[in-house]
Amino acid sequence: QVQLVASGGGLVKPGGSLRLSCAASGFTFSDYYMSWIRQAPGKGLEWLAYISTTGNTRNYADSVKGRFLISRDNAQNSLYLQMNSLRAEDTATYYCARISGPVGATTSFDHWGQGALVTVSS
Amino acid sequence: SYDLTQPPSVSVSPGQTASITCSGDKLGDKYVSWYQQKPGQPPVLIIYQDTKRPSGIPERFSGSNSGNTATLTISGTQALDEADYYCQAWDSSTAVFGTGAKVTVL
Numbered sequence: 001q002v003q004l005v006a007s008g009g010g011l012v013k014p015g016g017s018l019r020l021s022c023a024a025s026g027f028t029f030s031d032y033y034m035s036w037i038r039q040a041p042g043k044g045l046e047w048l049a050y051i052s053t054t055g056n057t058r059n060y061a062d063s064v065k066g067r068f069l070i071s072r073d074n075a076q077n078s079l080y081l082q083m084n085s086l087r088a089e090d091t092a093t094y095y096c097a098r099i100s101g102p103v104g105a106t107t108s109f110d111h112w113g114q115g116a117l118v119t120v121s122s
Numbered sequence: 123s124y125d126l127t128q129p130p131s132v133s134v135s136p137g138q139t140a141s142i143t144c145s146g147d148k149l150g151d152k153y154v155s156w157y158q159q160k161p162g163q164p165p166v167l168i169i170y171q172d173t174k175r176p177s178g179i180p181e182r183f184s185g186s187n188s189g190n191t192a193t194l195t196i197s198g199t200q201a202l203d204e205a206d207y208y209c210q211a212w213d214s215s216t217a218v219f220g221t222g223a224k225v226t227v228l
Binding site (some may be wrong): 035037044045046047050059062063078100103104105106107108109110111112113114115 | 123153154155157159163164165166167170171176206208210211212215216218219220221222
């Protein structure tokens with residue numbers, strides 16, 4: 001079955017960097033758009049970014065544009081999120097999620113990983 | 123930016139019907155998905171394209187969308203349906219989540 005396993009979370013100082021990974025299995029990874037979504041402690045869901053099947057198309061939320069970079073390695077069935085210039089407000093659980101089709105009105109986040117906790121604190 | 127507003131909390135008695143609303147400008151012109159999240163777990167897709175249920179999702183979950191409001195309905199609510207529920211839509215290639223509603227089964 002579909003599995004998404006996020007890793008790479010941890011404690012980082014403000015201004016620091018961190019790279020999250022998401023290992024995918026149970027489906028043809030290269031056929032699906034992928035996304036990162038986060039949830040601050042006790043708060044709601046915030047979409048961050050998505051990437052197309054080939055990596056040629058990426059889109060970001062304004063809150064992370066210019067600081068975060070989404071990428072993928074289809075040969076390794078892996079999704080990544082490079083996070084730079086981290087701030088205290090970036091503290092959250094970060095979920096990788098599969099998008100049900102090419103991004104558009106009809107698509108949904110049909111499978112989610114278990115999340116990786118990122119804490120930004122001095 | 124596009125906003126989706128949900129009531130913070132909804133209370134329902136076991137066996138009764140719970141309705142969770144999601145409001146946004148001309149939301150009926152978009153497709154809405156709904157996600158269920160239990161404490162310590164990732165969200166799970168329970169409704170997509172306004173009314174469709176993924177495989178394995180019980181029939182007691184249903185959705186509708188018209189005008190400025192989408193609604194998730196839980197019929198015959200069970201204790202295990204106690205969770206947070208989020209609506210979601212796309213706006214100009216940006217995914218937008220609702221503010222979330224906590225459903226309490228009293």
